Amino acid sequence: MQYKFDKPVQGIIGQEKYQCTVEWRNGKFIADEPVTAGGADSGPDPFTLLLSSLATCTLITMRMYIDRKGWDIPQIGVNANLYQETKDSISKTIIDRDIIFISEMEDGQKVRLQEIAKHCPISKILEGEINVRTFLFRDVETEKQTDYSNDEITVEWKPELCQHSTRCFTQLPEVFNPRIKKWIDANGASTEKITEQVKKCPSGALTIKKK
Numbered sequence: 219m220q221y222k223f224d225k226p227v228q229g230i231i232g233q234e235k236y237q238c239t240v241e242w243r244n245g246k247f248i249a250d251e252p253v254t255a256g257g258a259d260s261g262p263d264p265f266t267l268l269l270s271s272l273a274t275c276t277l278i279t280m281r282m283y284i285d286r287k288g289w290d291i292p293q294i295g296v297n298a299n300l301y302q303e304t305k306d307s308i309s310k311t312i313i314d315r316d317i318i319f320i321s322e323m324e325d326g327q328k329v330r331l332q333e334i335a336k337h338c339p340i341s342k343i344l345e346g347e348i349n350v351r352t353f354l355f356r357d358v359e360t361e362k363q364t365d366y367s368n369d370e371i372t373v374e375w376k377p378e379l380c381q382h383s384t385r386c387f388t389q390l391p392e393v394f395n396p397r398i399k400k401w402i403d404a405n406g407a408s409t410e411k412i413t414e415q416v417k418k419c420p421s422g423a424l425t426i427k428k429k
């Protein structure tokens with residue numbers, strides 16, 4: 219398994235209600251809640267960001283297709299909105315996406331673009347199966363100061379590289395236990411077994427230093 223991004227999107231919130239700074243690979247932007255929800259509306263709210271993701275992905279996908287076809291379509295737009303409803307205690311979210319044909323176009327082109335829009339990557343994510351996993355992130359500085367050694371080796375772990383593949387703690391739980399603070403017990407198995415397991419770490423977050 220490989221993450222889409224080397225560096226994760228990181229959001230930080232302080233005490234200023236409810237302004238979040240979101241850091242992405244090439245800069246930062248602000249997200250907030252509207253005034254009606256107690257924020258200052260200083261940036262898009264999380265629902266708006268979700269809809270923006272779909273709208274922009276749809277636009278980019280259609281533009282790629284238009285350019286590949288060599289069609290002369292200078293502008294195209296997308297509106298996105300959502301509503302939620304609960305029936306028999308099951309809540310459902312419906313997202314509506316309207317394609318706005320700003321430029322003159324043939325009907326056949328419109329129908330084709332409607333099909334292309336349905337296959338944009340974010341549509342596929344939203345309509346596929348999604349699991350949101352939540353981990354406790356271990357502080358990089360604390361990790362540097364924590365010693366995971368036995369008499370022969372030191373196991374080193376770089377939290378910033380970990381892809382949460384769960385391989386280490388499902389395959390060698392006697393050594394790797396993310397539920398406790400000092401989560402690697404280098405005396406929990408033989409050096410050979412630990413070394414073999416570390417080699418299976420897909421991200422390079424785990425490494426071994428021989429003493």
Ligand code: SF4
Nearest residue numbers: 380381383384386419
């Ligand atoms: S340390 Fe490696 S094996 Fe363990 S969870 Fe992270 S990526 Fe997976």
